[in-house]
Amino acid sequence: MEEDLTLTVDGREIPASDGQTILEAALAAGIDIPHLCYDPRVASTGQCRLCLVRIEGRPGLETACTERVRPGMEVVTEDKEIREVRKTILELLLSEHRLSCQTCDMDGECLLQTYAYRYGADERAFGIRDFDRDRPNYTARGEAIRYDPSLCVRCERCVRVCQEVQGLDILTLKGRGFAAEVSTAFDLPLRETPCDVCGNCVGTCPTGALYERPSVGMGQLKDLDRVVTTCPYCGVGCQLTLYVNRNLNRVVRVGSDAGCVPNDGALCVKGRFGLDFVHSPDRLTAPLIRRNGQFEEASWDEALDLVAERLTAIRDSHGPDALAGLSSAKCTNEENYLFQKLVRAALGTNNVDHCARLCHASTVAGLARAFGSGAMTNSIDDVPLADAVFVIGSNTTECHPVLGAMIRQAARTGRTRLIVADPRKIELARHAEVHLQQASGSDVALVNAMMKVIVEEGLWDRAFVEERCEDFEPFLDEVLATDLAEAAEVTGVPTDRIRQAARVYARAERASIVYSMGITQHTTGTDNVLSLANLAMLTGNVGRKSTGVNPLRGQNNVQGACDLGALPDVYSGYQKVNDPGARAKFEEAWGVPLPAEPGLTVVEIINAAADGDVRGLYIMGENPMLSDPDIGHVREALGKLDFLCVQDIFLSETAELADVVLPATCFAEKDGTFTNTERRIQRVRKAVEPPGQARPDWEILCDLSRRMGYDMACGGVAEVMDEIASVTPIYGGVRYDRLEGVGLQWPCTDADHAGTRFLHAGSFTRGRGRFHAVPYKPPAETPDEEYPVVLTTGRRQQHWHTGTMTRRAHVLDWLVPHGEAEISPVLADEYGIEDGEMIRVISRRGSVEVKAHVLDRPRTDSVFMAFHFKEAPANVLTNPALDPIAKIPEFKVCAVRLERIGKDSLQEA
Ligand code: SF4
DSSP states (O other), rough: OOEEEEEEEEEEEEEOTTTTHHHHHHHHHOOOOOOSSSOOTSSSOOOOOEEEEEEOOSSSEEEETTSOOOOOOEEEEEOHHHHHHHHHHHHHHHHHHOTTTTTTTTTTOOHHHHHHHHTOOOOTTTTTOOOOOOOOOOOTOOSSEEOGGGOOOOOOHHHHHHHSSOOOOOOESSSSSOOOEEEETSSGGGGGGGGGOOOOHHHHOSSSEEEGGGGGSOOOGGOOOEEEEEEEBTTTTOEEEEEEEETEEEEEEOOOOTTTTTTTTTHHHHHHOOOOGGTTTTSSSEEEEETTEEEOOOOOOHHHHHHHHHHHHHHHHHOGGGEEEOOTTHHHHHHHHHHHIIIIIIIIOOOOOOTHHHHHHHHHHHHHHTSOOSSSSSOOOGGGGGSEEEEOOOHHHEEEHHHHHHHHHHHHHSSSSEEEOOOOOOOGGGOOSSOOOOOTHHHHHHHHHHHHHHHTOOSSHHHHHHHHEEEEHHHHHHHHHHHHHHHHHHOOOOOHHHHHHHHHHOOOSSEEEOOOOOHHHHTTTHHHHHHOOOOOOOTOOSTTOOSSSSEESSSTTTTHHHHHTTTSSOOGGOOOOOOHHHHHHHHHHHHHHHOOSOOOOHHHHHHHHHSSSSOEEEESSOOHHHHSSHHHHHHHHHHHHHHEEEEEEOOOOOGGGEEEEEEEEGGGGGGGGOOOOTTTEEEOOOOOOOSTOOOOOOHHHHHHHTTTTOOOOSSSSHHHHHHHHHHHGGGGOOOGOOOOOOESSOOOOOOOOOOOSOOOOOSSSSEEEEEOOOOOOSSSSSSSSSEEEEEEEEEOOOOOOSTTTTSSSSSHHHHHHHHHEOOOOHHHHHOOTTTTTTEEEEEEEEEEEEEEESOOSSTTTTTEESSOOTSGGGGGSEEEEOOOOOOOOTTOOEEEEEEOOOOOOHHHH
């Protein structure tokens, strides 16, 4: 916000911006005006009246949180009268407040306590109320949130944050006076409402009225240390404050401060309630070596010597390409850099990949071809400010919940026109102006049809196309050849709705495309991404604020793992291994000759293991036994290896098959950086000591490398980042001392570069944006008589990936304890399936027994399953067919049939 006026506060001239309130300007200038009901993220109401100030020329006192600044205004924030008024307000509040500071968890951060002390408020001034402590309220029976009405000051911050930050209307204030209480608008316990259980109501509570139930009794806030770090779940990269009880060596509470970037203090259920996995008794605490079929604990020397010996022996007898490594999008940038360096420089192969192959390989391939850079073009805070947002193949409120809530709220307020294209009636679809419920795998047909409408109706940006793009003619021919009626048939979306979506998107001054794995996880994944790039270029929606093509990366550091070269064809910064210049640079930096040919991708590594070509595999923090397609085949392939080493924090389904297991530290036990989906490099900070002998992944990698005769000496993670900067142009200006605060968005090429909020301003990374003619191709496996139903897979908000972390988080497991198959009432009727009944889902690759959930969300020809649950592993069923360019498997479409297991199962389930 540009400061364009000045006012005088307590005799001091301070700068302010037009539209700011007195409270905002004063707080920004470091002048503390007391406030209980103010939260900078929501509309001010002046309800608590603690921020009353005197304005020169006005008769009475005014609330500073609602009064706008004016040039030359003179404000007094405290005098005798104001102090008296504040003291009285506080005494009235104290008369309704159970004074339990000695036992209250909030002790030390409670604003009521702070102000009562500051103004000498007498808690007996208006009498002391007798409280009914055990009065049932809407959080009764909940495991996540505790509400204590006797501590509530009725400021309604929780209600407004629920509405204006989370974009929901779960909470309300019911009753009057002493009896007024925060409640749900549904007269139901919390879990039975559409509440996301994000806990942002707790985060804003100025007293201890709302508190995380698992944190109660774990330490008063005055006694806890605070460590700011980055969330270990999704690519939004929310900033967290971990509250640490040093006596217990335990993270006991998680918060986030309003104003932080990118999440402005908001968290989702996983970030706030999903981190107790850190202290799970299941954590690996010592290296394990398999002897006679059983794991035995071993020393680090014993385990690492064995790993070095076995990998070296395979390399020397079968060649370096008989080895491969899977790096981890959950590990830090520094660890991913070291991992690919170890594989390339010490093992001598480019067979290194990671789970980006399974989620956004097609993004990297497609956007690099069209724009020259395979990353999100814009920033997270750009998205809700767009005039139109086109969400396609992204269940944003479940998979990237904090960004999803921003989009939901932007649509609810009418600030943004929302188009949602998704085969399921996802939650965002309820807030959309247009929902296109296309058939799974028909995205190219849909986007081509939209572009045909845009061209026919003259809604395209001719100047942008002519000045900034190339290869337009073949693209145009393809689009003009699209038959709208045929497209409607293929997609299942009526032509009038296609037209409506095209017009909303193309007529917006600033339109933003948001997509995720619904676009990428197809045999046509690269084509899908190219189509979206075409759409953005056709309408001139690239290279400006709140426009662009914005892939939402899945894992917390999948962007960073790609950036740092944990891919078979590129070194860090996407420098190609088969480019002699790039290779020579890395050979000189690393002091060894490097392999010239690109290596194998994730699925190719598994196939090569099955064929006996890959014999030794080193996996850091990945779990292909649940995450890869066709798990039966994965098990068979891993079983054929001569040697499997898994480095992880839990004994995952994959680690159970290993010869050696190395215990690693999790995000809360180490330093480093993650890069979020908007290319923002952010700090990860150590908060607690690791369990047992667990060590940071970077330390293990350096130790192993030394034992293999290649010394990756590193004096710590900051030093590794310095090395990264020296060989990686897009990270060239990144240093730890520059990452405090909001981090840096790449490209950040030198020490003076401030980072890049949006890409392709003025020109594309590759020069001109390149159009591609993209004809529609059907999925690799479509329904037939034997397998008549489409299976599509995805995530649930409460769980993450293969569930290794979230299923060990108490609240998350309480919310969603098992997997389900979502089936529409139409399909359920056809098969005679009842809600809650156990069914069998069968594909050409295997079968899974799972509970049926009948609801009007999937298309009537489809069933949906999440892939988090080992008891119902969806990836037993999925098709390993690959996109020919990106080599990403087609997780989103395969053909299945359904069988009822039997009526009795309803009871058992
Ligand atoms: Fe963590 Fe993503 Fe939730 Fe933010 S939105 S708290 S990064 S899981």
